[in-house]
Amino acid sequence: MKNSKKSVMHVLGMSILLAWSSTSFADLVVNNNSAASSVSASSASISWSASDASQLMDDDETEISPQGSTSVTTTLRNGGSATITSSATPQKSVQIRDTFGSTSQPSVNARSALVMDAQTGEVLFSKNSNMSVPIASITKLMTAVVTADARLNMSEEITLDSIDFAGAGGKNSSSTLRVGDTMNRAELLLFALMKSENPAAAALARTYPGGRSAFVAAMNAKAKQLGMNSTRYAESTGLDPHNVSSARDLGILVSTASQYGLIRQFSTTPTYDFNLGYRVLKSNNTNALVRNGGWNINLSKTGFINEAGRCVVMHTTVNSRPAVVVLLGASSSQARTNDATNLLNWVATLPKRI
Known part of the structure; x- marks a missing residue:
């Protein structure tokens, strides 16, 4: 090498x-x-x-650095043979403790929600948090974890195939990428996390050792390993409504994924210029709270299909408290943002961690 x-x-x-x-x-x-x-x-x-x-x-033992509001215009197209070392796989486990503080609870319009202290596992807020529902592109967070765990060559060039755009149930798969676009695996992961591009997530599964079926098996095995008992994955993008989970399970997933430095970095990149060599794709993060930069968001993923509604998961730091926020089934993007903002403001009123 x-x-x-x-x-x-x-x-x-x-x-x-x-x-x-x-x-x-x-x-x-x-x-x-x-x-x-x-x-x-x-x-x-x-x-x-x-x-x-x-x-x-x-x-990964140190405090997570806050997400910034900078604009990144570099490219990952540097060739070489970068690989993921074994230290990229976190070893921490997450135990959720179903206890609640005495502070009055906020109002949330989403179908289900969870706020959890990411350090202690204490549940600070819960609404239908054990209900298993479609999770749309929140799926891609597990896609990223499985990709990272595989320690594949992140500089390997991958060309998007028509099958990567097939989607599920005729759902629209992409508004930016095209069949024949070529990028490396790192770019696919960044596309999937920050811009939630479905063909990118599909290509990550297709090029996994053993192909899509092996990738989905790895997703479900990881969920089982983490104790995500209400979670089932059918594919890697989230377009299929058979990808289901609960707010509680996603709290575990977010806490786990936040231990991967690259997932934190890629999911909270506000803007990025993808230079494919023959065209440049100017892209923005799908989470308005990340783009606006007003909160210390360490990890983020949004999702939407009709069956799931508007969803978002975040790992954030408020008043020195690392917290996980999960919202599933909001009625609109604005309602999702409003719910998330209300929950973050509420966490800010809780006693500071010592």
Whole structure:
């Protein structure tokens, strides 16, 4: 494997040069928020060694850095043979404790919801949280976890096939990507997480060892391993309403996924220019709260199909409290955003963690 250093250019209000090598999962970090926040507008480039990047990605015991509001315009098309190291797979387990605080509960219009202290597992708010319902593109969070666990070559070039656009039940699969578009696996993962592109998630499953059936089996096995007893996956995108889960189970999944540095980074990238070499796709995160940058959101995923309604899951830090927020079955995007904002404001009124 080559260890030659490569560079990617970020636009974070200014140009920041990140040096990296193609030796680990850490190579694929493209948005170092903590570094960006410490750079003044008049600063020149800052260099990070491969070991610095690896420590950022692999040290999952430290407090999660807040999501920033920067605009990333770099590309992941750097070639090489980047792979995911074994340290990319988290070892923490999540135990949910069904206890409630004495603070008055907020009003939520979504069909089901959960707010959980991500550190203690204490349930702070619950509404129909054990009800198993379609989860739409929240599915892609498990797609990302299974992809990361497989430790595949993230620089492998993958060409989108017509089968990746087939969707489920005739549902629209993409408004941006086209059959024949070629990108590497890291770009597919970023497309799936930040922009919720269905063909990207489908291609990740198709190119998994053993193909789609093996990928779906791995999704269900991971859910079982995590104790997600109300969860079943039929495919990798979320277009199929047979992908079902409960708010409680998704609380477990979000807590688990937040331990993967790359999933945190990719799911909270506000904007990104995908340079495919022959055209550039300017893309925005599907979560308005991530795009607006007003909250410390560490992980995010939205979803929608008619059967599921508008859904969102987030890992956030409020008043030094790491919290998981799950909303399923909101009536509209605005209602989903309103519910999420109400819950975050409510968590902000709770006593600060010591």
